[in-house]
Amino acid sequence: MLRLEDALIAQGDFLLRADLTLEAGRKYAVIGPSGAGKSTLLAALCGFVPLTSGRMLFEGEDITDAAPGARAMTMLFQDNNLFPHLSVAQNVGLGMRPDLRLTAEQRQVVETALERVELAQFAGVKPGLLSGGQQSRVALARVLVQAQPLVLLDEPFAALGPALRNEMLDLVQEMVMQTGAAMVMVTHAPEDVRRIADEVIFVEGGRANSPRPVADLMDNPPPELRAYLG
Numbered sequence: 001m002l003r004l005e006d007a008l009i010a011q012g013d014f015l016l017r018a019d020l021t022l023e024a025g026r027k028y029a030v031i032g033p034s035g036a037g038k039s040t041l042l043a044a045l046c047g048f049v050p051l052t053s054g055r056m057l058f059e060g061e062d063i064t065d066a067a068p069g070a071r072a073m074t075m076l077f078q079d080n081n082l083f084p085h086l087s088v089a090q091n092v093g094l095g096m097r098p099d100l101r102l103t104a105e106q107r108q109v110v111e112t113a114l115e116r117v118e119l120a121q122f123a124g125v126k127p128g129l130l131s132g133g134q135q136s137r138v139a140l141a142r143v144l145v146q147a148q149p150l151v152l153l154d155e156p157f158a159a160l161g162p163a164l165r166n167e168m169l170d171l172v173q174e175m176v177m178q179t180g181a182a183m184v185m186v187t188h189a190p191e192d193v194r195r196i197a198d199e200v201i202f203v204e205g206g207r208a209n210s211p212r213p214v215a216d217l218m219d220n221p222p223p224e225l226r227a228y229l230g
């Protein structure tokens, strides 16, 4: 589905190389030491950081220079990126139309997404009045209404407690299974890897390695991964 071909990604003096393929409907965990370039990889995938060299292909089409909004993917940020002056429903609606001129049908999609994350009763409320977990669910509902084939998550639930985090991870899983989307999630928690992912992208030493099946990699980690896992 998505191919990074001989890619070189630069953030200031930091360089990351990647040559890998993501398959439709698969779930990938991105792991690696702090500062290894996990966020940089996601930022490049969704177009916030340009490739210095190499190409990115989506379904065979060259999207190397495509603007973030023109890519068939959604990014969920750690801070949820909610607008405090808009209601919960409006924050979700932004996923469909940035000018919020929603048709009746689109409003129905928003309502269904809010039901899906069990927040229907908070549709008219400002996000500031919600708990951290509820705010994460608003952001998830916005991902849901966008219905893109690739969902990128950069440590989305790091600020939540363990029980709530697991609940959110399960909800994300359900969502991507329902929509058939592929998912790429950065995580610092090795225990999340088996819970959420089919495959692991290990980022280390200036390289984002090709995805490997979870069991294959976690049961027989190469020395660098063993050192990271501790």
Ligand SMILES: Nc1ncnc2c1ncn2[C@@H]1O[C@H](COP(=O)(O)OP(=O)(O)OP(=O)(O)O)[C@@H](O)[C@H]1O
Binding pocket: 011, 012, 013, 014, 032, 033, 034, 035, 036, 037, 038, 039, 040, 041
């Ligand atoms: N905007 C920037 N300008 C310059 N250097 C940057 C910028 N953003 C990140 N870097 C550098 O790029 C490298 C990779 O950072 P990145 O955030 O991708 O790592 P990470 O693996 O996601 O780390 P962490 O697990 O700590 O979040 C780091 O050395 C960082 O200092």
